[in-house]
Amino acid sequence: MSAALDAAGTTLAAEAARFASFGWMRGTSGNLSLVLGRDPLRLAVTASGLDKGSLTAADVTVVDETGAAVAGPDAGPGRKPSAEAAFHARIARVSGAGAVVHVHTVAAVVAGHRWPDGVVLRDLEMLKGIGAAPAGAAVTVPVIGNSQDMAELGDRWEAARDEGVPAVVVAGHGLYAWGADALRARHHTEIVQWLLEAAVALA
């Protein structure tokens, strides 16, 4: 798994630098993950407490489906996984996503505050970017209450989840988005963030 982990670390560092350049990962906020294997579930997740604009390939660690660091020679350089790794693993397991992005944006916090029951979007071409209809039907990006308990956060997400929407707003916290791979997770992140900015500006 060493080469795979190194490749995952390289990808995650590049993606994190991109989102940091947008101002979406201020301080050491946010985290990203890539699925390394599914049987058993293993994810490479960015290490906790580091500046997301200057990660290196080594700044990842491997977690299992509970978000716990995996020991042993395949585990990565032993950095501490983000506390939110368990929620990343939950999203990857339930949705089948291969990559998960979590960023802290002001627009996500404003949208979550304004629409605690979900952000209803309609008649926006950009919806096509998450596989939804650009006109007619409404799409709701779920909003869930924040929690420091990742199991609780995961339960809230599963209860609120719309299978067609690859994102969730955590109130007072930020945005999670995901996709089949890092590139599609990136696109979903950018698109949902744009939709949240538009929703706030249109309200």
Add this chain to the structure above:
Amino acid sequence: MSAALDAAGTTLAAEAARFASFGWMRGTSGNLSLVLGRDPLRLAVTASGLDKGSLTAADVTVVDETGAAVAGPDAGPGRKPSAEAAFHARIARVSGAGAVVHVHTVAAVVAGHRWPDGVVLRDLEMLKGIGAAPAGAAVTVPVIGNSQDMAELGDRWEAARDEGVPAVVVAGHGLYAWGADALRARHHTEIVQWLLEAAVALA
């Protein structure tokens, strides 16, 4: 046409990277085109589904006046043209423009929502940048309803069109702007986007 297509691809990749750096092409949104010839009409258009900040010269394809990919040795590397290529071709044919830019900006969506009958601009020096009078007369940037049918979109634009205005806002979608060549299309895009931002801020 190979060298011409390569040159067009190089230009379009550079222009797309510029607009992406402004945050106007999030996800894989937006597309750009250059007229390669007029008899018959042929356009180089950016390929669909790619990140607009990292296109290469090869990430273009050739379409005819209906937006359909042109087969044969001169057709480019066979990537799929954007679904909106037909509207690019319509704009190029009707207006005589040599380059068309389409970006997804929040300001365009807000302006289109607020002024569904057109964005009326007046007494702004920046209007000179699209060839209009900076004082006295009003200029209206048309706003048209969105559609997935490019012929319908084109008909709406022709019905709403002001020949002196090289841009149109598509409601719930974004901005199209054009010019004689890539540089002038760039300038018109930047200027109309600035005017939309100003109109929203002044309202």
Add this chain to the structure above:
Amino acid sequence: MSAALDAAGTTLAAEAARFASFGWMRGTSGNLSLVLGRDPLRLAVTASGLDKGSLTAADVTVVDETGAAVAGPDAGPGRKPSAEAAFHARIARVSGAGAVVHVHTVAAVVAGHRWPDGVVLRDLEMLKGIGAAPAGAAVTVPVIGNSQDMAELGDRWEAARDEGVPAVVVAGHGLYAWGADALRARHHTEIVQWLLEAAVALA
């Protein structure tokens, strides 16, 4: 004057690229000048119609106190001066400034629209950056009506002028700021723009 003009062109290109990177010179908007000599008055001014983010040292021309291009071997490469060169020359002559910056910002247009009699600023530490008191006394950045007649624009500015304020907002147009040299003109531009953004946000 050749070496001096080349040095001026290099400086103006760098300053213009800086302001363009902030989004303050969209399209081909705005222009900058440096005083080359005072007896008679000669300014190097950025050429008209070019993208301000990618000027070269050669993209300047020399004008006299009326803003007219100066002919002859010392005149620069013969590009067309900006139409606003005459207002640059007027500011340089009357204020004694060695450098003048003109940018098109949305905040300047919003402030000019909201406060047509001048933007009153008070109790802001940033005022020290233009040599004003940070507390107690009010400072007014003049706002003048726009005109295509540079003599009229200059008369309006002289009538509204506060000698202690190195900037003026032109309504529906943008911001002019100046200083003893290019660096101080840059700082005054950035500071007044910040003050306008703050004034709009505080209103």
Add this chain to the structure above:
Amino acid sequence: MSAALDAAGTTLAAEAARFASFGWMRGTSGNLSLVLGRDPLRLAVTASGLDKGSLTAADVTVVDETGAAVAGPDAGPGRKPSAEAAFHARIARVSGAGAVVHVHTVAAVVAGHRWPDGVVLRDLEMLKGIGAAPAGAAVTVPVIGNSQDMAELGDRWEAARDEGVPAVVVAGHGLYAWGADALRARHHTEIVQWLLEAAVALA
């Protein structure tokens, strides 16, 4: 102390360039400091009047606990310390911080104006980044009146201070934030600035 001062200058120049790139140090505004020693207290502080986006390692000077420049061979290249150096020294002495950042942001000025008795924050995950609880308890970022007298500014801060909050808003002026070292001061600056932006957007 020469090598230590050179290292401090290098660090401060890099940190200042980062904040300048965010638009938080327009003109020559803001300043940064690093503690060099505590017995007696000595700080390296950025020199006054320079552009914060292009400092070099030499653009620092050494001050004592009163903010006065320290003479002698260990004093640095003799540039003038920022007038606010005394407040940096006060913060370092009282809080034990090893690094202090001062930036001029519009959000800090807006928040200080809107909440002159302190910015109350609650139920925001980002609070964890300054060591506070993300839910339940409120955290108040103190707001103090501006002053040109650094002793008065220091007294106001000590009177308003919450030991758990590594930041203070100076009304009509900007934001101070600090941490054990330059990296943690950076993170606290970014996090508090994000919290101020969110508070303004949520209000």
